[in-house]
Amino acid sequence: MQKRGDAKRQKVCHLVCSAEGATWMFEQLRDLRDLYGHEVVAVVSAAEGKLIDKLRSENIRYHVTHFATGAALPRSILRLPFSVLKLARFFRREQFDVVQSHVFATAITARPAAWIADVPVRLAMIASPFHLQARLSRTLEQATWFMETMVIPSCEWARNLCKQIGIPRSRIAPIIYYGPDEKNFDPLRVAPAGVRREFHWPEDTPLICNVAYFYHRMPKSDWMPPEVHGRGHKGHEDLVRAAPQVLRAFPHAKFLLVGSGWGPLGETYLNEVKALVHELGLERSVIFTGYRSDANRILRESNVAIQAALNENLGGTIEALLMECPMVATRVGGMVDAIRDGETGVLVNPSDSDDLARGIIELLRDPERARKLGRAGRELMNSRFTLRHTVEDLANLYEELAQARQPRQYYNIFVSIRRLLAGFPLFVYVVIKTLVMKLEARAKPVRNHLNSQPLAATEVHESGSN
Structure with missing residues (x-):
């Protein structure tokens, strides 16, 4: 098992479309810096909030961007390319080794941005099985997961759902739980x-x-x-x-x-x-x-x-x-x-x-x-x-993926241009698919096309912690 301080220092960026909650992201970044020596940066949705106060208290640098959430709205869908390109430009300027998004609403913007920017290691930590059980967001996940180096399930059910929608086992990381800081929960x-x-x-x-x-x-x-x-x-x-x-x-x-x-x-x-x-x-x-x-x-x-x-x-x-x-x-x-x-x-x-x-x-x-x-x-x-296990597992995953990188120069402008051109028809497909599914939903009742987790009497299933 990797010892603290043994791994190569990396520049790590975590993203979440919030400025209020997401204490877990703050704690992960803090300990990745303090225990493993990584340079850490947060990308958030606003300049003020409880999360921002915590980042400031630990002198963790943060960047504010617009996340195209609420993708059910046409104006959000149309604004998405501009949000993606702006964030991709930020990634290229900062030259991160690892970009990791939290929450599906964040990944809608962060995933294509990191892919277009040609970030070496691109990760999406699945904060909840919620979006994998909803018809539209499940379709988006199926269409875009390939942009990630790996997806990180945070529970066994999320891992099973990733397999069900066709993500290969080789692209699914071992489960990493959103562990709280155990120092705050010692009886x-x-x-x-x-x-x-x-x-x-x-x-x-x-x-x-x-x-x-x-x-x-x-x-x-x-x-x-x-x-x-x-x-x-x-x-x-x-x-x-x-x-x-x-x-x-x-x-x-x-x-x-x-x-x-x-x-x-x-x-x-x-x-x-x-x-x-x-x-x-x-x-x-x-x-x-x-x-x-x-x-x-x-x-x-x-x-x-x-x-x-x-x-x-x-x-x-x-x-x-x-x-x-x-x-x-x-x-x-x-x-x-x-x-x-x-x-x-x-x-x-x-x-x-x-x-x-x-x-x-x-x-x-x-x-x-x-x-x-x-x-x-x-x-x-x-x-x-616990948080200790979460951070240790993330640090080990970063090191493993760093060693497995392709032997080429990342942040390659030609790769970015090629992906940008390839991404345009995908964007058009996603928009058309979303609109078609919305029209279908109006014509017939919503059905769950994904097998739910087996329960003793019923079958039912966000979010990470509160």
Whole structure:
């Protein structure tokens, strides 16, 4: 295994179409620089935001560009070539050894830009299986994956989906999880938040915690997996509907919904969930805490943590298990990598409030078994799912691909011109294909043409962590 400092110093660029979230990208860049000596640069979508503050705090250089997201809109599709060319020019000027995009909406712009610029190593880290299960984005992935040196799946289900759409095994990297910084999730170092004391609850009050943003309801669109149409994909409504059954068994239990609305539409959805709580008469038992910077400390003292998503990567499973918090999660996406039913937690069926209540009650009724599952979960997370493993795996992959480069001069202007000319008809094809698929969608109901992950009762499945 590569030792820190042994690898050749490389110039690495990571991209994400955000300036707010994506703490994982910041942490990866910081540790790639500090532990492996790489020169690192971030490309982001705006000059201000929480992500920008973190980059500045560590003196990580960043560049702001326009990402042509929202590709369902004609103006976004038409603006895409200009965004790509502008970014390709930046890559050529900087002469990066490695360019790595996060999130499919980023790759729409970054992938062709790095390919045209003739970047030596081009990588797309798949932050969630979400886009691989939606009809339009899946088609775009099939049409453009060849521009990458490799794609990096971040869970087993994403890797299987890459194979299903025809990406050769030789172009699929080993799984690299989006691991959080384990220093922030050590139950021996992190003190409990004192939530019971804060809300004046008895010390034996059962606490059931869900840490997740409230995203907007997903529209019925071929850009969205069918199982999330008309739903908030984090499953907040299912958790609220499971609460009455849990409260019949544990009348004094409290449900902590930790997280804020993501943007104005997220706030609208948050208010809809609050209205559901009111409708069910659960105001005294279901508590909306809003954003909490001490979410790790809340997990530290919770009896059960919940991730009830309909479509997800790892969600908040890694963080909860690192805190040895007993975990109930839905059988979707990458959460089954972390939650091994009966070994590191309890798996339940998605969109099934009865089964979710069953899982919660099961852990509350057997605290000794719950604690055992939590300890086993932390052991598993430390073995592969932490930031240390993520950064080490990325550094090893960069070194391996650097050694396997073709013996030629990269950033070759003639290669760029040839690819630019070849890319034009591909762009036209993608535009026509997208418009045709949109017309087909209006003529018939949306169907899922991709086999979903097998589940015990149903078959359903964004996003990386919150």
